[in-house]
Amino acid sequence: MNLDDLVFHPWAMQGPRDVPTLVGGSGSHVVDDGGRRYLDFGSQLVFTNLGHQHPRIVAAIREQADRLCTLAPGWASDVRGEAARLIVEVAPEGLGHVLFTSSGTEAIEHAVRMARLFTGRPKVLAAYRSYHGSTTTSIHLTGDPRRWASDTGAAGAVHFFGPFLYRSAFGSATQEEECERALAHLEQVILLEGPGTIAALVLESVTGSSGVIVPPPGYLRGLRELCDRHGIIYIADEVMAGFGRTGAWFGVDHAGVAPDLMAFAKGVNSGYVPLGGVLVSDAVYELFTTRPYPAGLTYSGHPLACAAAVGAISAMRDEDTIAAAARLGSEVLGPGLGELADRHRVVGDVRGIGGLWSLELVRDRVTREPLVPPGATGAATAPMAAVVKACLERGLLPLVLGNRLHVAPPLNIDDGDAAAGLAILDEVLSAADAHAA
Incomplete structure (x- = not known):
């Protein structure tokens, strides 16, 4: 029996799910029950500001x-x-x-x-x-x-x-x-x-x-x-x-x-x-x-x-976390995500401050049509579901909402881990570009 099947999950259709079972963590990473590490690039739901197991x-x-x-x-x-x-x-x-x-x-x-x-x-x-x-x-x-x-x-x-x-x-x-x-x-x-x-x-x-x-x-x-x-x-x-x-x-x-x-x-x-x-x-x-x-x-x-x-x-x-968060935005995430937007036509806009950023994914940069429509469910969400799957396959925990890929790692993430996360997003967005005009 998969014990996760006994849980009634919020904001989700009920039934068996294909998600990793996470059992441990440290810093900007979590570990599943098979020992695989994932970079937590969304701080769960943007709350592990100091990472895991501080x-x-x-x-x-x-x-x-x-x-x-x-x-x-x-x-x-x-x-x-x-x-x-x-x-x-x-x-x-x-x-x-x-x-x-x-x-x-x-x-x-x-x-x-x-x-x-x-x-x-x-x-x-x-x-x-x-x-x-x-x-x-x-x-x-x-x-x-x-x-x-x-x-x-x-x-x-x-x-x-x-x-x-x-x-x-x-x-x-x-x-x-x-x-x-x-x-x-x-x-x-x-x-x-x-x-x-x-x-x-x-x-x-x-x-x-x-x-x-x-x-x-x-x-x-x-x-x-x-x-x-x-x-x-x-x-x-x-x-x-x-x-x-x-x-x-x-x-x-x-x-x-x-x-x-x-x-x-x-x-x-x-x-x-x-x-x-x-x-x-x-x-x-x-x-x-x-x-x-x-x-x-x-x-x-x-x-x-x-x-x-x-x-x-x-x-x-x-630990001077406030200054670290400001630097994370101005010197790491802001420039890095801007470069991704320049390379990928599926990215319509990049917005953010400090350790809170979002890539808005669109089908057409001119019309700004969202990659998935507001309030979409079921098959209509397939392009964003593919983004999530591609991230997980590469060892990245993403935070996806609507047509947006949010980037909000722990505020004390080191530059190497941040660069690794951006590199994974680069690969994922290359595949997502197929949906954009």
């Missing part, structure tokens, strides 16, 4: 397990408090408290709940080409096709177009035009929806799995100003972008803005034990000093997860 994180988990494995959230915990302190220290100014969750999805749910309680308003704005999670509120806020099967139109979610020059909704020719027109569009959506009905705006600081879209200069500052003008809570979704992934502690740091609430997860502890959370501004925090916050989680601030966060953040500081 000794500082493993030791922190082990030491905490020897002291106290678990604790209900109502009791004070030294390791929970220390994790909160380290997170607040690297967060934007004014975010002084942490609600711990078990995931990014839960973090979005609670951030939205706080915003609605704070403002007394029902609606939440979110961008198309976004992903915020798969629970009820977060999947309604999600703007890409993963929302379609679950969207009832009843969660108060209102979508708008964010800036995306490659597929501009505004006919822009430059990043400056795209920024200006996207902000004007957003203002119109706010005015037409009724500012007094909008509790919050939630936005990935750098769009992650829906396309790796870096906002143009000035966009986040303009968005912050619109939220301030209309009394709207600005929720930054930093679940994927946070904790070094973009070459800064958080994606908003590149723009020098501070949100009212900030959702995080993934890189906070490299995903070694499930952990997420909401960083809460002083104003929102004060509301709940005079009334209880009407929600909770059994595993909020789980000691093993918080210990992993303490180990990870401490290691990132000592």
